[in-house]
Amino acid sequence: MNPLSLSGISKHFGGIVAIERFDLEVEAGEVVALVGDNGAGKSTLVRIISGVHQPTDGEIRLAGERVAFRDASDARANGVEVVYQDLALVDLQPVYMNLFLGRELRRKPFGLLDRAEMARQTQQLVDDLDVRIPTAKAALGDLSGGQRQAIAIARATHWASRLVLMDEPTAALGVAETAKVEELILKLKARGAAVLVVSHNMEQVFRIADRVTVLRRGRQVGTKRVAETSHNELVSMITGLSS
Amino acid sequence: MTIAPTQAPAEKGVQLVVRSWRNYVVYVGFVVVFLYFAATQGASFLNGTTLVNIVTQATPITIMAVGTVFVLSLGEIDLSIGSTVALAALTAAATLQVSGAWWIAALAGLAVGAAVGLVNGLFVTVMRLPSFLVTLATMGLVAGLAQQVTNLQSVPVTDAAFGWLLGGGTLLGIPILIWWSAVAAVIGWHVLRQRRFGAHVLAVGNNASAARVSGIKVTRVRIAVFMLSGTTAALAGLLYAGRLAGATYTLGTTDLMSVLAAVIVGGTALTGGKASMIGAVVGSLFMSMINYGLLLAGLTVAQQEIVRGVIILIAVSLSLRGKKGS
Ligand SMILES: Nc1ncnc2c1ncn2[C@@H]1O[C@H](COP(=O)(O)OP(=O)(O)O)[C@@H](O)[C@H]1O
Ligand SMILES: [Mg+2]
Numbered sequence: 178m179n180p181l182s183l184s185g186i187s188k189h190f191g192g193i194v195a196i197e198r199f200d201l202e203v204e205a206g207e208v209v210a211l212v213g214d215n216g217a218g219k220s221t222l223v224r225i226i227s228g229v230h231q232p233t234d235g236e237i238r239l240a241g242e243r244v245a246f247r248d249a250s251d252a253r254a255n256g257v258e259v260v261y262q263d264l265a266l267v268d269l270q271p272v273y274m275n276l277f278l279g280r281e282l283r284r285k286p287f288g289l290l291d292r293a294e295m296a297r298q299t300q301q302l303v304d305d306l307d308v309r310i311p312t313a314k315a316a317l318g319d320l321s322g323g324q325r326q327a328i329a330i331a332r333a334t335h336w337a338s339r340l341v342l343m344d345e346p347t348a349a350l351g352v353a354e355t356a357k358v359e360e361l362i363l364k365l366k367a368r369g370a371a372v373l374v375v376s377h378n379m380e381q382v383f384r385i386a387d388r389v390t391v392l393r394r395g396r397q398v399g400t401k402r403v404a405e406t407s408h409n410e411l412v413s414m415i416t417g418l419s420s
Numbered sequence: 421m422t423i424a425p426t427q428a429p430a431e432k433g434v435q436l437v438v439r440s441w442r443n444y445v446v447y448v449g450f451v452v453v454f455l456y457f458a459a460t461q462g463a464s465f466l467n468g469t470t471l472v473n474i475v476t477q478a479t480p481i482t483i484m485a486v487g488t489v490f491v492l493s494l495g496e497i498d499l500s501i502g503s504t505v506a507l508a509a510l511t512a513a514a515t516l517q518v519s520g521a522w523w524i525a526a527l528a529g530l531a532v533g534a535a536v537g538l539v540n541g542l543f544v545t546v547m548r549l550p551s552f553l554v555t556l557a558t559m560g561l562v563a564g565l566a567q568q569v570t571n572l573q574s575v576p577v578t579d580a581a582f583g584w585l586l587g588g589g590t591l592l593g594i595p596i597l598i599w600w601s602a603v604a605a606v607i608g609w610h611v612l613r614q615r616r617f618g619a620h621v622l623a624v625g626n627n628a629s630a631a632r633v634s635g636i637k638v639t640r641v642r643i644a645v646f647m648l649s650g651t652t653a654a655l656a657g658l659l660y661a662g663r664l665a666g667a668t669y670t671l672g673t674t675d676l677m678s679v680l681a682a683v684i685v686g687g688t689a690l691t692g693g694k695a696s697m698i699g700a701v702v703g704s705l706f707m708s709m710i711n712y713g714l715l716l717a718g719l720t721v722a723q724q725e726i727v728r729g730v731i732i733l734i735a736v737s738l739s740l741r742g743k744k745g746s
Binding site: 227229250254259267268269270274278279280281 | 629630
């Protein structure tokens with residue numbers, strides 16, 4: 178049973194057809210890239226899988242089981258983690274609070290926040306993933322863009338039990354920071370997670386993905402093994418122009 | 421996504437110093453003003469009675485400041501607290517006359533405050549209206565109700581237990597009002613710093629959509645905070661009724677400014693996500709000390725209000741500069 182299987186997913190916003198009959202399987206330990214032009218429906222698809230939007234039609238199965246999430250926290254509770262394009266992080270809080278946002282650790286018997294333990298686990302996680310930050314107690318807003326994205330991915334890594342979705346995780350990053358984030362994605366894959374990553378960057382798709390699926394104005398144009406396609410072929414699938 | 425600009429370490433160091441200095445404004449200000457009054461007024465300021473009075477006069481402000489810290493932490497504002505003071509006090513006093521039981525009266529007063537908060541919270545969340553407008557409207561509405569229900573009459577409070585517990589009592593030699601301030605401050609700090617609820621309030625105030633996708637029940641948090649704010653205002657009303665042995669519709673009318681000034685001077689950002697409970701409590705004592713000192717110095721009520729207004733302007737500019745710099 179694959180961690181994620183989508184069949185016939187459609188989404189209409191009023192009269193706008195954002196997604197039309199989308200099918201995809203993502204295996205454990207596999208990275209699938211989702212590519213397409215601006216407005217093709219990539220973010221919408223991520224939001225459907227993560228429970229932010231409900232599909233107008235179609236089926237979502239996690240490990241074979243049909244699911245219908247009410248909201249994002251419902252999806253999270255079912256082991257789906259998302260790294261959002263507009264980082265879902267809280268700048269004024271420490272790094273460790275961001276890692277545990279909505280799932281804070283508490284100490285018995287009075288249920289007080291266990292800040293020390295959250296900071297300890299965060300430090301261990303960032304050390305394991307080789308993410309360099311001054312300290313887990315630093316305010317998130319004091320970190321660089323790459324560090325913040327790394328924290329968002331570390332959070333997903335920490336909590337994901339089967340599936341991680343990423344919406345343009347390196348869109349705002351420099352070369353070195355992008356390399357770091359790609360390394361984290363490959364670590365996630367090595368841990369056996371299923372990863373669906375939205376990307377604008379063809380070189381990146383060839384570096385990290387096993388397969389790639391193409392959306393054009395809400396329609397799924399095709400799905401290819403990365404080893405069996407080329408940059409030119411993908412570009413013509415995205416644009417609809419033959420090369 | 422914003423990427424923090426790369427800065428020279430020295431520049432960042434200077435910024436850190438400026439930022440942390442801003443966090444301590446209230447403590448520095450408190451000491452400076454204290455020393456100023458002590459130096460200029462000598463024993464008429466520096467005596468036990470005066471110092472106790474400063475704390476007990478501050479009590480309603482301190483308690484409302486605790487609620488307001490949560491409201492501002494959310495990035496919202498509650499302008500209705502001043503009029504809720506009067507309505508809750510009148511409700512309690514009137515209930516006391518009917519029931520004769522201090523605790524029923526107190527609960528009735530608190531319930532009125534919670535209800536005003538619930539209305540505010542529902543309009544802000546369900547109707548998605550700005551809290552500034554919602555609470556501006558309920559401020560007027562509640563003030564009108566307070567005048568209507570008693571027909572502008574004041575209602576005396578003669579119950580001994582009510583008067584002791586919420587006004588003139590002492591416990592272990594310490595005035596009961598100081599106990600109320602201390603308990604409110606400690607509970608407020610505890611909930612803000614040591615409870616999930618506090619962490620969620622700060623997260624919602626900083627980035628509501630991040631909080632939502634993280635599974636935080638944003639609407640519930642917002643409504644709860646407005647109810648907390650209304651309830652602290654009601655408690656302040658009960659304490660006025662207890663101390664003054666009666667309630668009138670004019671109670672609390674000037675408190676809104678003092679409370680906001682106390683909380684903002686204390687380092688809580690108007691823009692949400694950043695709070696200091698201890699700063700707010702010290703801020704309320706600071707405001708009380710200024711009121712008292714200006715009174716001793718012979719300033720009129722009008723002059724006192726002018727000075728308070730100037731302090732709020734300074735506090736707000738510091739608070740907004742803090743946001744831009746971070
Ligand atoms: N909440 C929404 N309401 C209405 N239309 C939407 C909404 N979200 C997305 N759309 C539309 O769906 C289409 C796909 O958008 P999106 O998924 O953001 O594209 P991408 O991420 O591929 O750039 C666009 O035409 C966009 O305007
Ligand atoms: Mg997008």
